[in-house]
Amino acid sequence: MPRFSANLSMLFGEHDFLDRFDAAARAGFRGVEYIGPYDFAPEVVAAGLKKNGLTQVLFNLPAGDWAKGERGIAVLPDRVPEFRQGVAKAITYAHALGCEQVNCLAGIARQGVERSVLENVFAENLAFAAEKLEQAGIRLLIEPINTRDIPAFFLNYSDQALAFIDRVGSKNLFLQYDIYHMQIMEGDLARTIEANLGRITHIQLADNPGRHEPGTGEINFPFLYNHIDSIGYSGWVGAEYKPKVSTEAGLGWFREFAGQGSAAA
Secondary structure, eight states: OOEEEEETTTSOTTSOGGGHHHHHHHHTOOEEEOSOOTTSOHHHHHHHHHHHTOEEEEEEOOOSOGGGTOOOOTTOGGGHHHHHHHHHHHHHHHHHHTOOEEEEOOOBOOTTSOHHHHHHHHHHHHHHHHHHHHHTTOEEEEOOOOTTTSTTBSOOSHHHHHHHHHHHOOTTEEEEEEHHHHHHHTOOHHHHHHHTGGGEEEEEEOOTTTSOSTTSSSOOHHHHHHHHHHTTOOSEEEEOOOOSSOTGGGTHHHHHHHTTTTTTO
């Protein structure tokens, strides 16, 4: 069965961030991910991982001012120097945390700027980041996100992301496939994952509607778990959802599959 990682930006919010590592391990998770570790020194985060025997599965490149609504800066023409500095910062953290892949959030398309300009900036930033990260032994991922949760987000569909991967032409640029976002934007989940298996190195999940835990909405997760196993997906599956009540109360879906060995895989 899949290896599930806990997204600590959304799960275990009942605890302070650094205490969420303990909570995730107690619940049976063996991997964690989150938006970013940058509010804490690398050695502090690394200590939380080591204490609990957790794998750092993924985090994002610095994505701008999250509190002010920024969701990435990779398409913003006036933020290229900041983006490049963020790549170096992410490499420092990834090495300290033993993290082998980072995700690049494209950002919200700026009104009044031609789409072609944003596309060029995004492609150039991806090429720069993919090369620097490859030299550091770290994979670069990009993620399409639905326009309902983040209106005007630049990257919205699997084929858009794959087109940028092709345009950049780097062997170190991959797709992060979020089941929740793609259910909203395009559906056809199982076929899309299978068709692009070689270019997907991380999957995330939440049910729809509501972005809650598996089993609360319309997506047939038991089918998808079996499907990605059968086609040979070997990466992690990140639990990136908003618990309907509390994290612990909503972990029945995880305990069911952890009982089959997924948590320790």
